[in-house]
Amino acid sequence: MKVFLTGATGFVGSAIARELLGSGHEVVGLARNDANADLLATAGVKAHKGELTDTAALVAGARACDGVIHTAFIHDFSKFEENVEIDRRAVEAMAAALEGSDKPFVITSGTALLSFHAPGQLATEEGTPPPTAPRAASEAIVMAASGRGVRGSVVRLSPSTHGAGDHGFAPRLIDIARSKGFAAYIGEGANRWPAVHRFDAARLFRLALEKAAPGSRLHGAAEEGVPMRAIAETIGAGLGVPVRSLTADEAQAHFEWFARFAAIDNPTSSAITRKSLGWRPEGPDLLTDMKANYFG
Numbered sequence: 170m171k172v173f174l175t176g177a178t179g180f181v182g183s184a185i186a187r188e189l190l191g192s193g194h195e196v197v198g199l200a201r202n203d204a205n206a207d208l209l210a211t212a213g214v215k216a217h218k219g220e221l222t223d224t225a226a227l228v229a230g231a232r233a234c235d236g237v238i239h240t241a242f243i244h245d246f247s248k249f250e251e252n253v254e255i256d257r258r259a260v261e262a263m264a265a266a267l268e269g270s271d272k273p274f275v276i277t278s279g280t281a282l283l284s285f286h287a288p289g290q291l292a293t294e295e296g297t298p299p300p301t302a303p304r305a306a307s308e309a310i311v312m313a314a315s316g317r318g319v320r321g322s323v324v325r326l327s328p329s330t331h332g333a334g335d336h337g338f339a340p341r342l343i344d345i346a347r348s349k350g351f352a353a354y355i356g357e358g359a360n361r362w363p364a365v366h367r368f369d370a371a372r373l374f375r376l377a378l379e380k381a382a383p384g385s386r387l388h389g390a391a392e393e394g395v396p397m398r399a400i401a402e403t404i405g406a407g408l409g410v411p412v413r414s415l416t417a418d419e420a421q422a423h424f425e426w427f428a429r430f431a432a433i434d435n436p437t438s439s440a441i442t443r444k445s446l447g448w449r450p451e452g453p454d455l456l457t458d459m460k461a462n463y464f465g
Contacts, residue, residue, distance in 0.1 A: 172378065173217065173234035175199040175227070175259075176241030178208050180334055181277075181326070184371035185238060186214050192375055197234055199227070199241060221255050224262035231263045236273040236378050239263065246426060253303045260307040269318035275377045276311050278304050280325045280363055280388055284435040289360075291393075294325075294386045294441040308386075315383035322381040324374055326389045328433060331458050332367035339459060341427055343404055352405040352412045353431075355420045358398025360434035363390035366452025376446040387442045391450035394436035403456050407464035 172189055176182035177198025186196050190213055198214040199221075200206040206216035217233075219226025221241055231237045239260065243252040260276055267274050282298035282305060298305040311321035329338050346352040365373075370389045377387055405412035415423055417432075424431045442448055453461070 170235045171195045173197050173230040173237045175239045177214055178205050181367055181370055182240040184367045185374045186212055188371040188375045221259050227259055227263050228266040231266045237263055238374055238378055239276045257306045260310050264310050264314040267319045271318055271320060273320040273378050275322050275374055276307060278308050278323050278325045280390055280437040281328050281433050281435050284433050289434045292437040294388050312384055320383045322377045322385040324377055324387045324389055326370060327363040327365045329362050329364040329455050330367055330370050331455050346404050346408055346410055351410050352401040353415050353423055354397045354401040355415055355432055358396055360397050361394025361436045363392055363435060363437035364395055364455035365389045365391040369450040369452045373448050376448055388437055388439040390437040390439040392454055395455050403459050
C-alpha cells in the first residue's frame with residue numbers, strides 16, 4: 170500500500186514510517202522544507218512538499234496514495250487553540266478528499282481527552298470526548314467521514330508515548346525537576362497517566378491502516394495508568410533530587426502551564442483495541458524506560 174504520512178519526521182511518525190516500510194508498504198511523507206525532505210530520503214521515504222496549513226498539498230497527497238496516516242501537530246503550547254484549529258482544518262480537508270474512495274484514514278488523538286468529561290474513570294474506546302475538548306472536532310470529522318466511504322479510524326495515544334528521542338510529557342517533568350531542584354506530584358500523587366512505547370504505538374497505527382473497521386476508536390495504552398507519584402519518585406532517583414507533594418496552588422507555581430497535564434487522572438483501557446486488531450504491546454513499561462534511558 171502507498172501511504173501518505175504526515176508528521177513522518179516526528180517522534181511517533183518516524184517510528185510509523187519504519188514500521189510501514191518494514192511491513193512492505195511504500196511511504197510518502199509530508200515535508201515542510203528541504204531539510205525534512207532529506208531526512209525522509211535517508212529513511213527511504215519519498216517526500217511530498219507541504220505543511221499543515223497548506224490544505225491543497227494535504228489533499229493532493231491524500232488523493233495520490235492508497236491510505237493516509239495523520240500524526241503531524243504543531244506542538245507550540247503558547248498557540249495551542251490555534252494549532253488545534255489548524256489540525257481540524259487539515260483533517261477536514263483530507264477527509265473530504267477521500268470521500269467515496271474506501272481508503273483508510275487514520276488520525277491521531279489522545280486518551281487524555283476523555284478525562285475532560287470523566288476524570289478518574291476508566292476510559293474505553295467507546296467513550297467520546299466533550300465537543301469542547303481539544304481535537305474532539307477532528308475525531309468527529311473522521312467518524313462522520315466513515316459513513317461517507319472513508320475507512321476512518323482514530324488512534325488515541327497515551328499522555329506518555331515514550332522511547333528514545335522523547336521530548337514529550339515525561340521529559341518535561343524531568344526538566345522542571347532539574348530546574349526547581351526537586352521532583353513533585355500533586356496531593357497523594359494517585360492520579361494516573363496511561364503509557365505506551367513509541368514502537369508499540371507505531372505498530373498500532375499500521376494495524377489500524379491495514380484492518381481497522383470504519384469508525385474505529387483505538388487506544389494506544391500499553392499501561393492502563395502509572396501513578397504520578399511513581400513517576401515523580403523515578404525522576405527524583407534519576408536526578409538525585411528530593412521528591413515532594415504539592416498542594417494544587419503550589420503545583421500551579423511549580424509546573425506553570427504544565428500543571429493541568431501533571432494533574433491528569435486518565436486510567437485507560439485498550440481491551441477493545443487489542444481484541445479487534447490483535448495488538449500486543451511488547452516494549453518496556455514507562456518507569457523501566459525512564460530509568461534506563463532518560464537520565465544519561
